Amino acid sequence: MTNNKSSVGVLGAGITGLCAAYKLSRNGVDVTVYEKRDMAGGSIRTVQTGDWLTEHGPNTLMVRTEKVWDLIDELDLNSKMMEANREARKRFIVRNGVPKPLPMSLWDFISTDLFSASAKFRLFKEPFIRGIEKDDESIAAFMKRRFGKEVVDYAINPFVAGIYAGDPEKLSIKHTFNKLFKLEQNYGSITKGMLKSDRKSSARKALISFEGGLNALTQKLSKKLGNSLKLNHSISQIQYSNNKWQLQFDDHDRAEHDLIISCLPAHALSYVMQEVLAAPFTEKLKDIPYAPMSIIHLGYKKDQVQHALDGFGLLVPEVEDFKILGTLFSSSLFPGRAPEDHALLTTFIGGSRYPELAHLEKDDLIEKVQHELDRLLGISGTPVFTDHTYWKNAIPQYEVDYDTFLDTMKMIESNFPSLFITGNIRGGVSVPDCITNGIETAEKAVSLLKG
Numbered sequence: 306m307t308n309n310k311s312s313v314g315v316l317g318a319g320i321t322g323l324c325a326a327y328k329l330s331r332n333g334v335d336v337t338v339y340e341k342r343d344m345a346g347g348s349i350r351t352v353q354t355g356d357w358l359t360e361h362g363p364n365t366l367m368v369r370t371e372k373v374w375d376l377i378d379e380l381d382l383n384s385k386m387m388e389a390n391r392e393a394r395k396r397f398i399v400r401n402g403v404p405k406p407l408p409m410s411l412w413d414f415i416s417t418d419l420f421s422a423s424a425k426f427r428l429f430k431e432p433f434i435r436g437i438e439k440d441d442e443s444i445a446a447f448m449k450r451r452f453g454k455e456v457v458d459y460a461i462n463p464f465v466a467g468i469y470a471g472d473p474e475k476l477s478i479k480h481t482f483n484k485l486f487k488l489e490q491n492y493g494s495i496t497k498g499m500l501k502s503d504r505k506s507s508a509r510k511a512l513i514s515f516e517g518g519l520n521a522l523t524q525k526l527s528k529k530l531g532n533s534l535k536l537n538h539s540i541s542q543i544q545y546s547n548n549k550w551q552l553q554f555d556d557h558d559r560a561e562h563d564l565i566i567s568c569l570p571a572h573a574l575s576y577v578m579q580e581v582l583a584a585p586f587t588e589k590l591k592d593i594p595y596a597p598m599s600i601i602h603l604g605y606k607k608d609q610v611q612h613a614l615d616g617f618g619l620l621v622p623e624v625e626d627f628k629i630l631g632t633l634f635s636s637s638l639f640p641g642r643a644p645e646d647h648a649l650l651t652t653f654i655g656g657s658r659y660p661e662l663a664h665l666e667k668d669d670l671i672e673k674v675q676h677e678l679d680r681l682l683g684i685s686g687t688p689v690f691t692d693h694t695y696w697k698n699a700i701p702q703y704e705v706d707y708d709t710f711l712d713t714m715k716m717i718e719s720n721f722p723s724l725f726i727t728g729n730i731r732g733g734v735s736v737p738d739c740i741t742n743g744i745e746t747a748e749k750a751v752s753l754l755k756g
């Protein structure tokens with residue numbers, strides 16, 4: 306079916322597609338990557354406006370796997386890489402309307418007023434709570450069993466909103482915090498598991514970006530791909546006949562490949578595969594839920610802000626009386642984000658918690674965000690810089706029934722061995738997860754091509 310002359314089509318030039326295509330081309334495979342927009346990167350979008358550098362999608366990468374470090378090395382991006390300011394280890398959680406530092410040591414934990422005495426006591430009881438064998442459950446149900454309700458309200462809920470823009474009552478523990486899920490399965494308790502298991506990893510761990518923002522990564526990959534990257538190629542339909550994949554584009558142009566790797570969002574994959582897959586498959590793919598999100602960047606003169614902005618940012622638990630999900634202290638994280646003596650704040654609004662707010666107009670959003678940041682950070686006056694980005698489908702949600710979606714993707718692949726499905730709908734939503742998945746999928750494709 307395939308041989309070393311086979312050609313591969315990669316669908317979508319987000320970070321997953323770029324990494325998959327790059328790895329294939331490094332292995333001498335004839336590869337073309339198709340992207341509907343006029344630039345590659347997908348969710349990764351850095352914009353420079355005068356001296357303000359804003360990230361319209363992801364802001365930071367938490368890198369902890371060799372594959373990602375190796376890619377940065379291979380792309381010669383080490384000199385452009387920036388580790389987040391050490392202060393970024395400090396994160397604030399809002400309680401009673403006040404941002405409180407999340408404790409980072411045992412002493413901090415004992416002395417913090419972020420958690421009540423009974424919540425602290427409950428947390429120490431975790432090793433003595435019997436583990437339960439379950440196929441899966443929601444993050445909230447799992448964490449409540451292990452750590453109690455207050456920890457869910459004031460730690461888990463805001464973090465889940467910060468990472469997934471998601472609802473811990475709906476998201477699957479198995480598919481989001483798999484390591485914690487496994488610790489309970491294997492050791493009966495998270496604390497016991499952490500003490501007993503070998504947690505040493507040889508890979509370095511760091512929170513990073515690049516000079517010029519995350520675009521530096523996608524631009525470098527695009528450059529390496531050269532003419533193999535076809536921008537403004539929106540796939541409208543895919544057909545499969547005589548062991549070949551025929552791609553049709555919006556402008557009626559066509560291309561043919563022996564093997565394809567989809568790095569498309571679920572709804573886009575469902576749409577373009579209508580002529581290949583039976584309706585139950587396309588319907589199922591379309592059902593993968595996504596959280597919408599708006600991002601508001603506000604710039605202030607530093608003397609307008611009372612808070613020292615000495616940390617990563619603040620997260621807002623749902624039980625607090627605010628509508629924003631959280632705010633990054635972007636100009637505290639990396640240099641070059643705001644003009645001298647100015648601060649850049651990046652606020653997330655919407656998600657699964659308040660999806661309706663994500664769709665509001667820019668002016669309404671700015672007013673809401675400004676009002677809440679004034680209360681939280683002691684800001685006076687109006688911002689000197691504003692910017693709004695809207696994501697209708699920001700992040701796919703791995704909910705408790707996510708196994709059924711995985712089964713669907715596996716079934717499709719077993720029916721079509723020359724089709725691979727990857728991207729952030731599978732194997733993790735973070736950029737480092739997408740990089741790893743893109744590379745690993747390319748490796749599988751190379752093995753198949755080599756027979």
Ligand SMILES: Cc1cc2nc3c(=O)[nH]c(=O)nc-3n(C[C@H](O)[C@H](O)[C@H](O)COP(=O)(O)OP(=O)(O)OC[C@H]3O[C@@H](n4cnc5c(N)ncnc54)[C@H](O)[C@@H]3O)c2cc1C
Pocket residue numbers: 316317318319320321322339340341342345346347348349361362363364365366367538539540541568569570573577598600696698699700727728729730734735736737739
């Ligand atoms: C607002 C936001 C903040 C985030 N913050 C972080 C963070 O701080 N850290 C982190 O690690 N992760 C973060 N993430 C998650 C991470 O950015 C994404 O999960 C990841 O970038 C997705 O990459 P991808 O390549 O799988 O998909 P995408 O980036 O969605 O790429 C899919 C590509 O397919 C293209 N496409 C769609 N339809 C077609 C078609 N018909 N024909 C051709 N091309 C098509 C799209 O244009 C797009 O370029 C964030 C995501 C968002 C949206």
